[in-house]
Amino acid sequence: MNWKKEFIDYSFKKKALKFGRFKLKSGRTSPYFFNSGLLSTGKDIIKIGLFYAHSIIKSKIKFDILFGPAYKGIPIVAATTIALKNHYNLNVSYAFNRKEKKKYGEKGGLIGTEIYQKRVIILDDVITSGTAIHHSIKIIEEQEAKISSIFVLLDRQEKGQRNLSTINHISKNNSYNIISIITIEDLISYLIEDPKLNKHIPDLIKYRKKYGI
Structure with missing residues (x-):
């Protein structure tokens, strides 16, 4: 839990992680x-x-290349290749997509190393709807x-189609191995240890009970 706590704490101090009431794209009100x-x-x-x-x-x-979905996945995939090289001496390639295909120059919808018939790891930030x-x-x-x-x-661990969490729904239908760095369970564990923030615990538990797996 130490490295997870470090990431959650850092995200909270940077105001990337907030607690309160937030309207999501899905229409749900999240704590x-x-x-x-x-x-x-x-x-x-x-980091x-x-x-x-x-x-x-x-x-x-085992993989050959990292893929970052535009737009947030682009800096993530670049930073991860740098970290793999600097800390593990693993020199891997990466690619990302354009939102719109380029019709001039090199054209196409992909930038970076060619991914044709290669083993690919997808890096993204948060999964909710799975779009x-x-x-x-x-x-x-x-x-x-x-x-x-x-x-x-972050895996929000929320129900998707067929009453499954979105992340499990994708995994079940396509047999993809999906790994999340932190989950809502980690957030609850973090709040338990902080007397200034533990007032938010009931809202997270209520939300998890309503929308979680």
């Missing part, structure tokens, strides 16, 4: 909100890259590549 886009300094991105790198190495998953993940899966499958795993910073 917490995480915006990785606010972790935007050199120090921030170094994020390290967390992903450590998780990838610990997983022992971005599904889009990335489609892009990679069109390249006849194999998805080795999907890594996310």
